[in-house]
Amino acid sequence: MNNAENRHPSRGAIWFRALAGHAQSAYPASLLVADTVFNDQSVRFIAVVPDSKNRYVRACHGEVGLVEGWQLARAVHEVMARDQNSAVKTPIIAIVDVPSQAYGRREEAYGIHLALAAAAGAYAAARLAGHPVVALIVGKAMSGAFLAHGYQANRIVAFDDPDVMVHAMGKASAARITLRSVEALTALAETIPPMAYDIKNFASLGLLSASLAVQHPDTPDQAGLDTVRDCLKQMLVSIAQEVQHDLSSRLEAPHRQASKRVRELLRQQWNGEKPMLR
Amino acid sequence: MLLTGEQNMTTKQETRLASLLSQNSFIELGARERAGLLLDAGTQRELIGPFDRMCSPWLAQQGVVTQSDDGVIVVKGCFNGQPCVVLAIEGAFQGGSLGEVGGAKIAGALELAAVDNRNGIPTMAIILFETGGVRLQEANLGLAAIAEIHSAIVDLRRCQPVIGIVAGTVGCFGGMSIAAALCSYLIVTREARIGLNGPAVIEQEAGIAEYDSRDRSFIWSLTGGEQRAASALVDVLADDDVQQIRQHVAVLRARGLPAPHRSEQVARFISALDAVDAVKEATPAMARLIYAQGATS
Numbered sequence: 001m002n003n004a005e006n007r008h009p010s011r012g013a014i015w016f017r018a019l020a021g022h023a024q025s026a027y028p029a030s031l032l033v034a035d036t037v038f039n040d041q042s043v044r045f046i047a048v049v050p051d052s053k054n055r056y057v058r059a060c061h062g063e064v065g066l067v068e069g070w071q072l073a074r075a076v077h078e079v080m081a082r083d084q085n086s087a088v089k090t091p092i093i094a095i096v097d098v099p100s101q102a103y104g105r106r107e108e109a110y111g112i113h114l115a116l117a118a119a120a121g122a123y124a125a126a127r128l129a130g131h132p133v134v135a136l137i138v139g140k141a142m143s144g145a146f147l148a149h150g151y152q153a154n155r156i157v158a159f160d161d162p163d164v165m166v167h168a169m170g171k172a173s174a175a176r177i178t179l180r181s182v183e184a185l186t187a188l189a190e191t192i193p194p195m196a197y198d199i200k201n202f203a204s205l206g207l208l209s210a211s212l213a214v215q216h217p218d219t220p221d222q223a224g225l226d227t228v229r230d231c232l233k234q235m236l237v238s239i240a241q242e243v244q245h246d247l248s249s250r251l252e253a254p255h256r257q258a259s260k261r262v263r264e265l266l267r268q269q270w271n272g273e274k275p276m277l278r
Numbered sequence: 279m280l281l282t283g284e285q286n287m288t289t290k291q292e293t294r295l296a297s298l299l300s301q302n303s304f305i306e307l308g309a310r311e312r313a314g315l316l317l318d319a320g321t322q323r324e325l326i327g328p329f330d331r332m333c334s335p336w337l338a339q340q341g342v343v344t345q346s347d348d349g350v351i352v353v354k355g356c357f358n359g360q361p362c363v364v365l366a367i368e369g370a371f372q373g374g375s376l377g378e379v380g381g382a383k384i385a386g387a388l389e390l391a392a393v394d395n396r397n398g399i400p401t402m403a404i405i406l407f408e409t410g411g412v413r414l415q416e417a418n419l420g421l422a423a424i425a426e427i428h429s430a431i432v433d434l435r436r437c438q439p440v441i442g443i444v445a446g447t448v449g450c451f452g453g454m455s456i457a458a459a460l461c462s463y464l465i466v467t468r469e470a471r472i473g474l475n476g477p478a479v480i481e482q483e484a485g486i487a488e489y490d491s492r493d494r495s496f497i498w499s500l501t502g503g504e505q506r507a508a509s510a511l512v513d514v515l516a517d518d519d520v521q522q523i524r525q526h527v528a529v530l531r532a533r534g535l536p537a538p539h540r541s542e543q544v545a546r547f548i549s550a551l552d553a554v555d556a557v558k559e560a561t562p563a564m565a566r567l568i569y570a571q572g573a574t575s
Contacts, residue, residue: 055556058484066551073544103475103483109500109560110551110568111511113474117459117541120425124432143412143421144474147453151425168412168421168453173482178414192339194378194419207422246389247429250422258335259423262326262382263389269325270354270390 010062011139011163011218012097013049018220019095019228020045030054030068032095033075039233041088044079046072047095048149058104064145065102069115072149076122080129091132091236094123096150097139100170116148123152128246132239134232137199138217141166154245155235160211164199171197193255206253209235301519305445305469309366312406312445313353315520316364316527321355326383334377336416345371350380352387358528361394361401363387369408369448376409376454377416381423388430388440395437402438404527405431405461406445410476411452424453431460435539439463441530443523444470444503444512451476460541463530464512465523466503472512473501499562509569511540 009017016023016032023032030051035044050062059065064072079090102112127133135141135150137158146166150156158164168174175182189195193204203211210231214224242249251260304312314322326332326347333344349371353364365384367374376384384405394401412420431440442461444450446469450458455474458464466472475483477491490496499505507515514526550568558564 057556058488067548070544070548070551073541074548077542077544100483101474103480103488105480105488105500106554106556106560108473108475108480108489109562109565110554111459111506111509111565113455113472114459114511114541115547116474117428117456118544118547120428120456121432121460121539121541122544124429127429128433128436144453144456147421147425147428147456151421152429166418166421168417169414169479170483173479174414174417176478176482177410177476188340192336192415194336195415195417202418205418205422207418246433247426250426256378256419256422258332258378259382259419262332262379263386265326265330265332266352266383266386266390269323 010049010097012047012062012095014218015136015138015220015228016045016047016049016095018225019093027071027075028067030059030062031071031075038229039236041091043091043093044075045093045095046075046149048072048098048145056102056104056106058107059102062098063100063102064098064116064119064148066107066110066112066115069112069119069148073118073122076119076126079131080126083131089129089131091134092123092126093232094133094135094150094153096135096137096141096146098142098145098149099140100142101144101148116144119148120152127152127154130245132236134235134239136228136232137164137166139163139165142170143168154239154242155209156207157210157212157231157235158199158202158208159214159217160199161214161217162198163217165197166199166202167197204253205255207250301517302521303518304520304523305447305467305518307520308370309351309368309406309408310353313351313364313366316404316524317353317355317357317362318359322353323355325352325354325387332379334379334416336377336419340415342372342415348377348379348383349374350376350383352383357402357404357531360531361399362404363391363401364404364406366406367408372413374409374448375411375413376420376423377413378419378423381420381427385423385426385430388427388434392430392434392437395434400438402441402531403434404441404443405457406443407450407454407458408445408448409450409452409454410448411454421453424457427457428460431457435460435462435535439531439533439535441465441527444472445518445523446470446503449473449501460539462536462539463514463533465514465516465526465530466506466512467516467518468503469518470503470506471498471501472506500560500565505562505565509565511569
């Protein structure tokens with residue numbers, strides 16, 4: 001199994017190498033980091049990839065674990081520190097292909113929630129400091145792993161492909177927790193857009209800035225690379241036009257009307273007179 | 279001698295009993311009461327209260343009963359005179375799970391608190407975590423809302439301390455455990471648990487040998503409030519008492535912003551984890567050792 005994994009790198013690793021080249025050696029094998037000139041400027045690419053020899057055995061299939069969370073934070077903080085006194089902020093592109101966070105006893109004992117907070121917090125801080133951040137989903141973007149690596153981006157783009165998946169929890173666990181059968185869960189997912197696992201439904205929630213038709217998602221060819229590069233360039237241009245570095249652009253879809261309505265009501269009532277609680 | 283010993287024990291027990299009786303339990307309160315009691319009397323206003331009827335648009339479609347506050351209470355007022363918003367999750371509704379509406383209430387209120395600060399109004403925020411994380415019936419919209427909560431905490435904590443409280447008994451899991459870890463300060467009780475993955479999910483994904491979700495003492499020994507405090511992953515282990523918890527909030531607020539926040543202490547945590555023998559199974563003692571040492575050095 002280890003050999004098979006090494007022979008067949010993950011989609012995340014494949015696209016990292018195609019777009020960014022060689023990874024720096026200063027990071028563990030599960031984290032690929034490279035600074036590459038892209039669109040005439042330096043850009044930092046980051047990917048989390050399987051490492052069959054991961055010290056933490058529950059994180060050897062590309063999961064975001066303790067080490068990955070903190071090292072993601074390190075990779076992002078490094079760029080922020082470098083640009084601290086510069087008006088030009090290096091863009092960060094997160095290549096996302098993460099099957100889940102790591103599930104295990106060591107992980108809980110040593111505070112994996114904090115490791116993931118370090119990563120999510122670093123990406124958010126970078127975006128707020130003016131670093132353009134783009135998440136490119138090429139495979140799975142699951143749950144806590146996606147929260148730590150990608151969800152804080154100014155823009156999320158994804159391959160329009162059946163193997164691309166975004167969700168809060170794998171089907172077996174989600175069925176167990178909601179006291180449903182996997183069949184019932186799957187049936188509901190077909191009619192309730194936020195419960196679906198596929199990228200088209202995710203796009204309907206207004207969270208995706210672009211979906212990319214890439215013919216060979218496992219073997220990047222020139223056409224595929226051009227499509228991805230063009231899209232990333234467009235995203236960087238549109239981010240540069242933004243005044244606020246927040247996530248408010250995600251609130252426009254019909255399926256997110258309640259999110260928008262809640263914010264409207266909060267704004268109306270924030271300073272207004274309302275009856276006391278008691 | 280024996281007799282005296284017994285008398286002493288009895289006196290101790292009586293003292294403990296008296297102190298328990300004099301406490302006003304925080305854990306036993308609902309989210310609305312918790313939020314109200316943390317703020318100065320007479321200043322509390324609930325925003326998007328039950329009469330605004332902001333229910334989940336997704337639960338009813340699945341035959342699940344909705345609640346007219348969607349399980350999140352937003353109360354604005356003052357804390358010792360300072361403008362403050364309290365976001366309280368009601369653990370009794372759907373396990374405190376966050377869907378689109380409840381998530382937007384928390385994110386939206388934090389966003390407005392940050393706007394206040396940019397306009398010179400020093401609004402602070404207190405978040406009462408009592409949550410299993412994403413509401414799976416609204417899966418991707420819950421996850422999106424939690425990402426927005428993370429963003430809003432990171433934004434606001436540049437201006438004001440964001441104080442989290444995990445009292446129990448639900449605890450704090452999933453994406454919201456990440457939110458808790460992003461807070462400037464965390465207060466917990468012995469009843470609290472903080473973990474990324476809920477015990478049943480770990481058991482489902484990794485097997486019962488890795489994590490036995492029915493073994494309560496095992497779970498509390500790794501993720502309970504006392505353990506998290508001893509490992510310096512939270513700031514205060516509080517008794518279950520309203521006034522004491524309020525006092526802890528006052529003390530933490532007075533400390534101002536931590537520099538850096540716990541979630542920004544990258545070098546310290548990387549070196550602590552590097553020192554761990556990851557082949558060995560984790561124990562509560564090991565977690566205390568690697569992190570408590572780091573906190574004092």
